[in-house]
Amino acid sequence: MKNTLKLLPILTLIIFTISCKSDKKNEVNYSAKKDIAVADGVQISESEMKQGAAIFFDRCAGCHGSSRKGATGPHLLPVRPEGSDRPGTKEFGADGLRAFITNGTAAGMPEWRGILTEEEIELMTRFLQVDPPVIPPYGINEIKDSWKLIIPVSDRPTKPEHSRNIDNYFGVIMRDAGKVAIIDGDTKEKLAVLNTGFAVHILRTSASGRYIYSVGRDGRITMMDMYTDVPTIVAEVKGGFDARSVEVSKFKGYEDKYLVFGGYSPSHIAILDAQTLEPLSVTPTAGNACDGDKEFIEEARVASIVASHTDPVWICNVKERGMVDIVDYTDPRNPKITEIPAARFLHDGGFDSTGHYFLVAANASNKIVVIDVPNKKLVTIIETGNMPHPGRGTNIKNNLGNLWVTSHLGENKLSFIKTNPGDGQWTVVKEVEAAGFGGGALFVKSHPKSKHLWVDRTLNPDAKLNSAVDVFDIATLELKKTLSAPEGVDGRAVHFEYNKAGNEVWVSYFMGENGAVVIYDDKTLKVKQIIQEDWVENPTGKFNVYNTTHDVY
Ligand code: DHE
Secondary structure: OHHHHHHHHHHHHHHHHHOOOOOOOOOOOOEOOHHHHHHOOOOOOHHHHHHHHHHHHHHHHHHHOOOOOOOOOOOOOOOOOOOOOOOOHHHHHHHHHHHHHHHOOOOOOOOOEOOEOHHHHHHHHHHOOOOOOEOOOOOHHHHHHHOEEOOOHHHOOOOOOOOOOHHHEEEEEEHHHOEEEEEEOOOOOEEEEEEOOOOEEEEEEOOOOOEEEEEEOOOEEEEEEOOOOOOEEEEEEEOOOEEEEEEEOOOOOOOOOEEEEEEEEOOEEEEEEOOOOOEEEEEEOOEEOOOOOOOEEOOOOEEEEEEOOOOOEEEEEEOOOOEEEEEEOOOOOOOEEEEEEOOOOEEEEEEOOOOOEEEEEEOOOOEEEEEEOOOOEEEEEEEOOOOEOOOOOEEEEEOOEEEEEEOEOOOOOEEEEEOOOOOOOOOEEEEEOOOOOOOOOOOEEOOOOOOEEEEEOOOOOOHHHHOOEEEEEOOOOOEEEEEOOOOOOOOEEEEEEEOOOOOEEEEEEEOOOOOEEEEEEOOOOOEEEEEOOOOOOOEEEEEEHHHHHOOOO
16 A cells, blocks of 8 residues: 555656646647667658657656656656666567556556557557657747737736726636636636636736736746736747746836746746746756756756745746756846755745745655745755645644645645744644545645635545545644535546635636536635636636735745
8 A cells, every 4th residue: 555655646747647638739849850760670750750759748748758868757768878777668669668558557657548549559659769859949049939929018008997806816727728717806707718828837927916927838928918808918928848837026126027937848947028028038957966966967847936025036946956046037138046956856835924935845855945035045954745745835823833834745644844933943843634545635725814724635546535625724733624526516626726805715626527616715614606617627726816926825
């Protein structure tokens, strides 16, 4: 059973990728080398190489890395790389690869039968035996070429064209539809459903709250204006082939000025004008690992990014290298980057309640890293549990002190880290189990005005657990209630967001037949409203404008 638990993180990462059922495809134009395919004795044409690369990018790159050198999953290179205990794919041959892909493996690879067609599996058995296609260069010129300024700043309204309360707008991601819905949180009206690109991942809001930016797994950033009567897309740009995060400048004097894009592929930090999305600079993130390993890590993907409110910096987390990069944006064309060696692989994180400290999960080493942002220093690294996955985490307060909370993917554990000075600061002062067995939690959430802590179990294999959410009492840290999916709603419960007032919690249901956004009264824990119209397709992240702008979590 322990082994199953250990596999859960790998499995879950793969489930993320599988679950993306969109017909839309990421348009990565890898340049295939005809001669390599032929020289290796594998029959594969240039167009098949392109098709294989597209399948790999959409389905496999999240775990195995865009360049197939391995990340959370093993490498998939034709020949065993020096020092690796993992054979090359040529050693497995077409039969071995077919068996892995079709049936999955005990090490956590899922069965792709039924998800990929037989022809696609056949193609992948050949694609994986030849050298990976070269990822074409993508730098500032390519970003500039992709840039579309749809509505110039001078043609935009100077004040809202409506009397709605923008602070309580919600941006809701419809991941598989490649869309973002803007919902008025006061009236629950859908104001617009905007096309934002392949497998949208997260949203961030500008410091003024006027603009919402989305980023997707095609590296596309879409900028949406909330001042127009109907929210409108005003600019778009492709910052790379693949990405997971974007953030804006929030420090006084820099509000709504600059935007940072974190590239998974290529691995780089791009800075853009936040009013127009014009690219200003690109800095590759490749380099050595945090632990003194001399291996140069080319694929050094940028994971979470937060914007400091106390300094003109972003905190960008370089996953494979385990480096926390503090990016000073005062000179955006020549950003000054301070690298803080931390732990591998950095993933997601958020601020403590003061906004002075940033806490980020290093999920390959089961740790939470604490960074003192104004002083650009590592405070400490805390061992928590198997695969911490906090989202941005959440801040609560009770008789143990101010606590920042993380859930875990790999085990059933919530860890409460004390953040205020005094005995126990930066240690886990309490651990709590949720209902049932196993991990699979992705997100936690509370609000300064709430008495509750909400936790999902999205990637737990048990449908009863993954379709429910647990609500804990902040004062006692005891489980108060497990809320199952309301009637007529199914799928996995994922991600929470409070409204501005802090008295409603919005929960998404995705990967089912009857997805929805369910709105709970945070006090009574009763369903207030279910948003389940036709346009609601596999909803995932939800971002309230006020809370996102002010980092209320
Ligand atoms: Fe996410 C946050 C990466 C799969 C929904 N996800 C993040 C962040 C990273 C990340 C680095 C932090 C962004 C930040 O704060 O700046 N996510 C990845 C992956 O690499 C991964 C594991 C696999 C993949 O191939 O993408 C992955 N993520 C998923 C999902 O499957 C989820 C549940 C739905 C989806 O989009 O496919 C999902 N991730 C989210 C959401 C956030 C997020 C909603 C933002 C949480 C927040 O409150 O800030």
